[in-house]
Amino acid sequence: TQLLEQSPQFLSIQEGENLTVYCNSSSVFSSLQWYRQEPGEGPVLLVTVVTGGEVKKLKRLTFQFGDARKDSSLHITAAQPGDTGLYLCAVGRSGTYKYIFGTGTRLKVLA
Amino acid sequence: SQTIHQWPATLVQPVGSPLSLECTVEGTSNPNLYWYRQAAGRGLQLLFYSVGIGQISSEVPQNLSASRPQDRQFILSSKKLLLSDSGFYLCAWSAGDGYTFGSGTRLTVV
Numbered sequence: 001t002q003l004l005e006q007s008p009q010f011l012s013i014q015e016g017e018n019l020t021v022y023c024n025s026s027s028v029f030s031s032l033q034w035y036r037q038e039p040g041e042g043p044v045l046l047v048t049v050v051t052g053g054e055v056k057k058l059k060r061l062t063f064q065f066g067d068a069r070k071d072s073s074l075h076i077t078a079a080q081p082g083d084t085g086l087y088l089c090a091v092g093r094s095g096t097y098k099y100i101f102g103t104g105t106r107l108k109v110l111a
Numbered sequence: 112s113q114t115i116h117q118w119p120a121t122l123v124q125p126v127g128s129p130l131s132l133e134c135t136v137e138g139t140s141n142p143n144l145y146w147y148r149q150a151a152g153r154g155l156q157l158l159f160y161s162v163g164i165g166q167i168s169s170e171v172p173q174n175l176s177a178s179r180p181q182d183r184q185f186i187l188s189s190k191k192l193l194l195s196d197s198g199f200y201l202c203a204w205s206a207g208d209g210y211t212f213g214s215g216t217r218l219t220v221v
Contacts, residue, residue: 088155090210098160103154
């Protein structure tokens with residue numbers, strides 16, 4: 001059983017469209033992170049959310065942590081080809097130094 | 112600032128050959144270090160992590176091993192590679208709030 005489920009798995013949209021991707025779990029987390037990975041590179045940390053209901057914005061990206069701290073969403077406004085990549089959510093496992101990653105959403109933005 | 116170096120970027124090795132991937136971190140001391148493997152461009156599987164010199168924790172039984180001979184050096188090894196060891200290997204460090212990843216090594220076992 002996957003601890004973190006991300007949806008959709010794949011998404012292909014036209015430049016300028018809006019989109020939302022999701023990260024869901026049945027467990028409660030103290031914090032959650034979002035990463036973006038481009039082909040052939042390591043993931044890059046975008047944001048960490050720690051408070052239930054928290055909303056963070058990074059230019060055209062809006063991240064929200066669910067009120068119950070079990071899920072999170074990433075909304076991209078007016079997507080651009082540069083947003084293309086694999087989006088991963090991750091959570092730390094309580095009492096350990098380890099982070100568990102979700103299944104990932106592969107986004108392709110067409111010019 | 113902290114930086115992480117991982118090499119080589121790509122590697123093609125025959126089945127049964129040994130493997131050594133190296134990762135070094137600069138600009139920090141006593142980092143937590145990690146090796147992940149990523150298959151088919153999807154989620155990451157944690158292989159090993161280390162919280163200090165000589166301290167290695169293994170997450171999954173496999174054909175690989177890890178060592179941390181120095182504070183900022185983490186090495187992933189195998190004595191005999193299998194076809195199933197092919198994948199994208201990522202080194203990362205953490206100070207407790209997310210990871211900083213290396214640029215990865217694409218390993219193809221043929």
